[in-house]
Amino acid sequence: MTPIDLALAAGAALIGLSAAAIALARHRPACAAVHGAAVPCALALAAAGLWALAADAPPGAVVLPLGLPWLGAGLRLDALSALLLMLMGVGGAAAGLYGVGYLRHETEPGRIAPFLPGFLAAMALVILADDAFTFLLGWELMSLLSWALVLAHHRAEDARRAGLLYLVMAGFGTMVLLLAFGLMAGPEGGYGFAAIRAAERGPALTALVLALALAGAGSKAGIVPLHVWLPAAHPAAPSHVSALMSGVMTKVAVYGLARIAFDLLGPVPWWMAPVLIMAGAGTAVTGIALALADGGMKRVLAWSTIENVGVILAALGLALAFRASGMPALAALALTAAFLHALNHMLFKSLLFMAAGAVLGATGRGDLDALGGLIHRMPVTALVALIGATAIAALPPLNGFVSEWLLFQAVLQSPALPQPWLQFLVPAAGGMLALAAALAAACFVRFYGVAFLGRPRSDAAATARETDGWSRAGMAALAGLCVLLGVLPGIVIDLIAPAVRLLAGAGLAPQSGNAWATLVPVPQGRMSYSGLLVVVFVALSGGAAAWLVHRLASRRLRRAPAWDCGFPEASPLTQYGAGSFAQPLRRVLAPLMAARERVEMPPPGAVAPARLAVHVEDLAWTRLYLPLAAGLDRVTARLNALQFLTIRRYLALVFATLVLLLVGLALWN
Amino acid sequence: MPDAAFDIAHLLAGSLVLVSFMLIYQGRIHALLNVFALQALLLALAVAWQAHMRGAHHLYASAAIALVFKAMIVPWALHRMVRVLGIHREVETVVGVVPTMLAGMALVALSILLMLQLTRGAGNPLSREDLAFALSVILLGMLMMVTRRNAVSQIVGFMSLENGLILAAAGAQGMPFVVEISVAFSVLIAMIVIGVFLFRIRERFDTVDTGAIEQFRGEKRA
Numbered sequence: 001m002t003p004i005d006l007a008l009a010a011g012a013a014l015i016g017l018s019a020a021a022i023a024l025a026r027h028r029p030a031c032a033a034v035h036g037a038a039v040p041c042a043l044a045l046a047a048a049g050l051w052a053l054a055a056d057a058p059p060g061a062v063v064l065p066l067g068l069p070w071l072g073a074g075l076r077l078d079a080l081s082a083l084l085l086m087l088m089g090v091g092g093a094a095a096g097l098y099g100v101g102y103l104r105h106e107t108e109p110g111r112i113a114p115f116l117p118g119f120l121a122a123m124a125l126v127i128l129a130d131d132a133f134t135f136l137l138g139w140e141l142m143s144l145l146s147w148a149l150v151l152a153h154h155r156a157e158d159a160r161r162a163g164l165l166y167l168v169m170a171g172f173g174t175m176v177l178l179l180a181f182g183l184m185a186g187p188e189g190g191y192g193f194a195a196i197r198a199a200e201r202g203p204a205l206t207a208l209v210l211a212l213a214l215a216g217a218g219s220k221a222g223i224v225p226l227h228v229w230l231p232a233a234h235p236a237a238p239s240h241v242s243a244l245m246s247g248v249m250t251k252v253a254v255y256g257l258a259r260i261a262f263d264l265l266g267p268v269p270w271w272m273a274p275v276l277i278m279a280g281a282g283t284a285v286t287g288i289a290l291a292l293a294d295g296g297m298k299r300v301l302a303w304s305t306i307e308n309v310g311v312i313l314a315a316l317g318l319a320l321a322f323r324a325s326g327m328p329a330l331a332a333l334a335l336t337a338a339f340l341h342a343l344n345h346m347l348f349k350s351l352l353f354m355a356a357g358a359v360l361g362a363t364g365r366g367d368l369d370a371l372g373g374l375i376h377r378m379p380v381t382a383l384v385a386l387i388g389a390t391a392i393a394a395l396p397p398l399n400g401f402v403s404e405w406l407l408f409q410a411v412l413q414s415p416a417l418p419q420p421w422l423q424f425l426v427p428a429a430g431g432m433l434a435l436a437a438a439l440a441a442a443c444f445v446r447f448y449g450v451a452f453l454g455r456p457r458s459d460a461a462a463t464a465r466e467t468d469g470w471s472r473a474g475m476a477a478l479a480g481l482c483v484l485l486g487v488l489p490g491i492v493i494d495l496i497a498p499a500v501r502l503l504a505g506a507g508l509a510p511q512s513g514n515a516w517a518t519l520v521p522v523p524q525g526r527m528s529y530s531g532l533l534v535v536v537f538v539a540l541s542g543g544a545a546a547w548l549v550h551r552l553a554s555r556r557l558r559r560a561p562a563w564d565c566g567f568p569e570a571s572p573l574t575q576y577g578a579g580s581f582a583q584p585l586r587r588v589l590a591p592l593m594a595a596r597e598r599v600e601m602p603p604p605g606a607v608a609p610a611r612l613a614v615h616v617e618d619l620a621w622t623r624l625y626l627p628l629a630a631g632l633d634r635v636t637a638r639l640n641a642l643q644f645l646t647i648r649r650y651l652a653l654v655f656a657t658l659v660l661l662l663v664g665l666a667l668w669n
Numbered sequence: 670m671p672d673a674a675f676d677i678a679h680l681l682a683g684s685l686v687l688v689s690f691m692l693i694y695q696g697r698i699h700a701l702l703n704v705f706a707l708q709a710l711l712l713a714l715a716v717a718w719q720a721h722m723r724g725a726h727h728l729y730a731s732a733a734i735a736l737v738f739k740a741m742i743v744p745w746a747l748h749r750m751v752r753v754l755g756i757h758r759e760v761e762t763v764v765g766v767v768p769t770m771l772a773g774m775a776l777v778a779l780s781i782l783l784m785l786q787l788t789r790g791a792g793n794p795l796s797r798e799d800l801a802f803a804l805s806v807i808l809l810g811m812l813m814m815v816t817r818r819n820a821v822s823q824i825v826g827f828m829s830l831e832n833g834l835i836l837a838a839a840g841a842q843g844m845p846f847v848v849e850i851s852v853a854f855s856v857l858i859a860m861i862v863i864g865v866f867l868f869r870i871r872e873r874f875d876t877v878d879t880g881a882i883e884q885f886r887g888e889k890r891a
Contacts, residue, residue, distance in 0.1 A: 648763070648823075652815040659776065659808070666783045 003052035004060035004077040004128070007085060010044035011124045017041065018118035025110030028103065034113040035099035038120065042096055045124055046089025052082035056498045067133060074130035074192055079498035080263065083339060084127045084255045090481070091248040091346045092120045094474045095240040098354045101470030102240055105361050111152040112238055119145040119244065123252050132181035132191040136174065139256070143170035143220070146249060149241040150233045162232035169219050169229040177216035177256070183209050184264060196264045203269040210272050213260040214279065220253035222306040223313060224283040225620035230306060231290070235298035235366070239357020240474075242298060246305040247350035251342045254312055258338075261320060262503040270324035274425050276317025281429040283310030284436035286620075289592045292443045292585050293616040295578045297356045297366050300447055301349065304392065307436055308345045312338050314429055315407050318414075319504060321426070325418055328506035333521050334410040335500045336493055336508055341403035343492065344485060348391040348400060351478040355385035358467035358475070359451060363460040368447070368578035373456040377464045380472050382452045384479040389448040391482045393441040397534035399485035402519070404437055405529055409521050439585065446581045455562055455572040487531040488517050579614060586616070594619055674722050675794075681715035682802040685836060686777060689809035692829055693773055694766045698751050698821055702744050705825050709739035712832050716839045728839055735835060743828065743860055750864055751821060764816045773809050780804035799840030806833030820870065824863050831856045 017034055024030035052060070059078035067073040077085070099116065103109040122145055125138030147170065151163045183205060184196045201209075219226040234242045261268060261276075287306030294300050315338035322331035358381045359374060360366050375382040391398035411433070414426035456462035466472075485492055490511035501507040511519055518530040563575060586595050596615045602608040645653070688708040695701040713736035720728030764772075784801035810830025814823050834852065 648815060648818065651811075655811045655815050658811070659779070662779060662783055666779060666786065669783075669786045 002060045003048040003055070003057075003082065004062055004075065006051070007045055007048035007077060007124065007128060008062065008075070010041045010048065011121045011128075013041045013044075014038060014117040014121040014124075018114055018116075018121070021114040021117065025114055028109050031109035031113035032100045032103045034117065035096045035103060038099075038117045039093045039096040041117070042089045042092030042120055044089070045120075046086050046093065048077070049082040049084070049086030049089060050495075052077050053079060053086065053495050053498055061130060067137065071131065071133055071191065073134045073137075075125075075128040075134065076130035076193070077128060079502045080255070080259065081127050083343075083496050083499040084252065085124065087251055087343050087346050088120070088123050088127065088248050091244060091350050092123075094350055094354075094478050095244045095248075096474075097477070098243070098357070098471045098474030099238075099240040101468035101472075101474075102238065102357060102361065104468060106238060108152055111154075112149060112241065115145045115148045116241065116244075119149060119241075123248060126252050127255060130193050132185060132193070132196070135256070136178060136181065139177065139220075140174055142249065142252065143167075143174065146237075146241070146245055149245075150237045152238050152241070153236070156236070158232070159236040162229070162236040165229045166233040169226065173216045173219035173226075175216075176212050176219070180209050180212035180216060180260065183212070184260075193264060197266065201266070206265050206268055207272050209265060210261055210268060211275070213257055214276065217253045217257035217260075218279070218313075221250045221257070221309045221313075222283070222287075223279055223309060224286045224306065225624055227283070227287070227306045228618065228621050228625055231294070231299050231302040231618075234302040234305065234353075235296060239298070239353055239360060242301075242357070243350035243353035246302060246353055247346040250305060250309050251346055254309065254316070254338075254342060257313075258316060258503065261316065262323070262335075268320055268324055270321060270419060270422070273317050273321035273324060274422060276320060277314050277426065277429045278317075280310045280312070280314030280317055281432035281436075283307070283313065285310075285432050285439075286592060288436045288439040288443055289585075289589045290616070290618060292439060292446070292582050292589070293593055293595065295367050295369060297359065297368055297371070297447070297451060298353065300368070300443065301352050301356060304440065304443060305345075305349055307440060308341070308349065308392075311404070311407065311433060311436065312341050312345070314433060315341065315410065318407075318410050318426065321417060321419075321422055322410075322413075323504060327416065328504050329508075330410065330413050330416065330522075331504040332500050332506045332508050333406065333413070335504050336496065336521070337403055337406035337410055339496050339499060340399075340406060340489070340493065343496075344391065344399040344403050344482070347478050347482050347485065348388045348398075351384060351388040351475055351482065352392065354471065354475045354478070355381050355388060358471055359464070362464040362467060363458070365458060365460050368450045370458040371451040371456070371461045372454045372458075372572060372575065373452075374461060374464055375452045377461075378452075378466045381467055381475070384472075384475040385452060386448060387479040387482055389444040391486065393444045394437050395441070396529075397483075397486050397531040397538065399482050399489065402486060402489040402529070402531065406519075406521055407433065409527055412527075413522065439589075442585060446578060450576070450578045450581060454575045457572045457575070457577070487535055488512075489519060489531060490514060490517055493519070586614075592619070593617060594622070674718075678715065678718055678722065679798060681711060681718055682799055682836065682840075684711050685715065685832065686802050686805045686809070689806050689813075689829060690770065690773055692825065693769050693809065693813055693816075698756065698819070699748065701822060701825055702747050702751070705747075705829060706740050706744040708829060708832055709735055709743070712835060713740060715836060719839045731835065731839060735832075739828065739832070739856075746860070746864065747821060747824070750867065754867070756819070756821070763818055769812065769816050773812055776808040776812060777805040780808055796840045800837055803833045803837035803840060806830070806836060809833075820863070820867050824860060827863075828856065828860070 017037055021031065021034040024034070056079070059076050059081075061074065061076040064073040064075060096116070099112070103112065106112065119142065122138050122141035126135060126142055127138075129135035129138055143166075147163055147167055150166055151159055153159045154163070181191070181196075184199070184201075185191045186199055190196060190199065214223070215226065222230040234246050237245060284307045287303050287308075287310055291300050291303030291307065294303055315334050319331045319334035319338060322328070322334060356366075358378065359371065362374075362378060362381075363371065365371060387398065391400040394400040394404045408430065411426055411430035414430070415423055417423055417426070456464075490513075493508060493511045497507040497510075508521055509523055511521075514520060516530045517532040518528050520528045586593075587597075589595070593616045598613045598615075600611040600613060602610060685708060688704060688711060691704045692701065692708065695704055713732045716728055716735060717732035720726060720732060781801045784804055785797060788797045788800065807830050810826050810828075810833060813826030813829065817823055817826060831852070838852070
């Protein structure tokens with residue numbers, strides 16, 4: 001038995017589960033059981049990936065007699081696929097575990113259970129594909145099944161709209177990827193990945209394919225301006241599906257890009273790297289700025305996913321620049337940062353979406369301004385959400401810090417690049433990424449503070465109950481991994497080293513043997529970081545501070561109303577809310593989101609209250625998509641007249657076309 | 670003598686184009702049908718001359734088909750149709766004669782330019798010029814279909830287009846005889862079908878002006 005056999009068995013079991021769930025969709029306990037049974041299958045996928053990575057054996061390949069008769073379905077498990085399989089398996093298992101509990105209070109379990117295992121299997125198919133046909137088949141299955149999951153609550157207008165938008169964008173993405181693979185396969189139609197690797201291409205064609213792949217994978221991952229469906233569709237799905245879409249599916253999309261850019265295309269001209277870097281940095285800043293301005297709990301998380309995808313994309317671009325300039329060791333550093341951040345983002349974003357789902361289930365309210373004070377009513381959810389928020393804000397000693405730190409180490413090495421353009425551009429992109437990281441911290445202080453701290457802003461929040469044990473177990477597992485990867489990152493970095501070596505041509509020096517679990521990513525550099533030492537320091541200083549405060553300041557526990565600054569009976573609405581917390585940053589970043597504020601004063605003598613209206617828009621939507629849609633409408637309205645011509649006019653059209661073509665032929669000769 | 674043979678072939682093909690122009694400016698339907706019969710007669714002569722020149726005997730059959738069907742049966746049938754329908758007075762060009770003639774000249778220039786350019790260095794000059802004339806006849810036939818409103822004139826345009834096809838087929842060596850026969854028969858059948866439709870249209874609308882059908886569909890807004 002080899003890792004790929006294990007992965008195939010697990011994938012087949014997931015497909016079987018989907019089929020069984022269709023039959024059992026009417027029974028609530030059966031739907032929960034399907035979710036439960038998906039957990040070991042997903043864990044088996046993760047184990048297959050882990051096994052392949054740890055053994056670092058030559059890739060296993062299988063050709064299944066499915067699909068096109070003369071082609072079959074080629075599957076291959078190399079180090080990069082193994083890394084993604086591990087990521088996907090862990091995310092899928094946590095989502096399945098959480099889903100067992102979630103389905104108890106879900107109104108439409110029969111609309112979720114049949115699609116979830118199939119969605120996992122489709123993502124595994126994309127990861128394992130070894131020819132363009134299988135890849136695109138898996139990609140399309142992944143899109144369609146997640147679309148069905150987004151439409152689980154299809155009676156809600158929002159969900160329907162999100163589903164339509166998602167379907168359009170997914171269709172666009174697949175079409176663009178189809179073009180990219182067609183160009184790579186060339187006129188002979190070598191659609192196997194081995195044939196694509198072997199083919200020779202000029203730099204212009206390579207750049208074109210990379211640009212198409214960026215648009216195709218980017219529309220799935222959420223790269224600005226192709227991100228518009230993401231803040232609509234991710235929140236519309238059930239929470240564990242949101243976790244899968246944000247945490248795992250975006251990574252599968254990034255995998256597609258990395259597979260094409262680093263593996264299939266061969267050498268890429270260096271001037272494509274700045275495109276990726278600037279797209280990534282721009283995506284990061286735009287995403288997090290809009291996350292700051294949004295008031296919906298899950299929408300904030302979806303916008304933050306866009307930011308993190310931007311960070312990963314920038315790291316990939318940096319790796320591309322280093323590799324094109326013949327610096328494989330630095331490329332390995334940037335790639336390690338990208339993959340580690342992908343893994344970390346899967347962990348904490350899934351965790352946060354699940355926590356948001358728990359809050360949604362407990363209160364029925366998804367807008368931040370209806371929540372507050374949940375730390376007292378949902379202590380476990382509050383604790384794991386705190387871990388997730390700290391991790392995503394990139395604070396040490398959690399895992400988010402490690403990958404962002406590695407990324408900035410790579411950015412700081414950019415003066416070694418030979419191209420002056422890149423020497424200027426990479427530090428600028430680094431500045432944008434630093435801005436995004438700082439804004440992310442502010443965003444998640446707001447997220448956590450408004451939802452979990454303070455006093456409840458609604459009755460629903462005041463009467464919330466802690467979520468069920470299954471959901472808590474799923475979240476706790478992810479939180480534990482977040483802490484583990486933050487404190488002992490060396491183990492994971494060594495584990496993903498084969499994938500990095502495969503793409504960069506070199507790996508980082510082994511990290512797990514260093515004293516105090518210290519990371520020393522650049523051997524000759526003086527940079528090092530030890531999560532373990534930070535933990536020890538935080539524990540010592542925090543413990544000492546707590547001890548001192550209790551010793552000197554408060555001998556006994558006192559409970560007093562929060563924010564009781566002379567207004568003992570004031571309404572909870574006088575607290576800092578989501579909008580007021582964001583106001584300073586919203587004003588500073590106003591050009592990024594066309595933010596406007598207007599005070600509506602009542603006329604003199606009227607008793608109506610004054611109102612503050614805040615308007616924020618996604619510029620990509622209002623400046624790009626809406627004009628595009630309006631233009632399309634105008635053109636189609638004009639062309640509609642063509643449906644009602646007379647016979648003579650149709651003949652004239654044919655005649656004119658013929659004459660035009662003949663004239664063209666005459667001129668061309 | 671080969672030069673004289675060439676000139677005669679050239680003359681016949683050129684007259685086909687000339688008659689196509691005559692078709693374009695005919696206002697009365699009976700005159701139009703007579704000119705069409707003339708064109709079919711010229712076609713039969715041109716094809717027969719090709720057969721004589723190249724010693725290709727099956728082309729005599731093509732010439733005979735053109736003579737019998739297109740110069741006699743089709744015009745006779747159309748004359749009868751026009752009489753039965755009582756539409757012999759109708760003048761129904763959509764575009765004026767002058768612009769149509771100008772457009773026709775441009776089309777002839779285009780097809781000669783194009784054909785002589787495309788077939789440079791290939792084949793003998795006769796079949797090259799034959800092809801150019803044939804394309805001109807085809808384009809003029811289409812032009813006629815586009816610029817006429819009366820269904821009978823549109824049929825004539827279609828038939829004249831088909832004459833161009835036969836001319837091209839006769840000029841190009843190697844077109845199988847079976848293809849010519851089937852083309853001839855399909856044109857005949859097309860004429861019958863269109864004729865039947867004409868009668869039906871007439872029964873329904875009391876006119877064969879296709880503009881009336883447009884009005885009936887509610888699309889031609891006044």
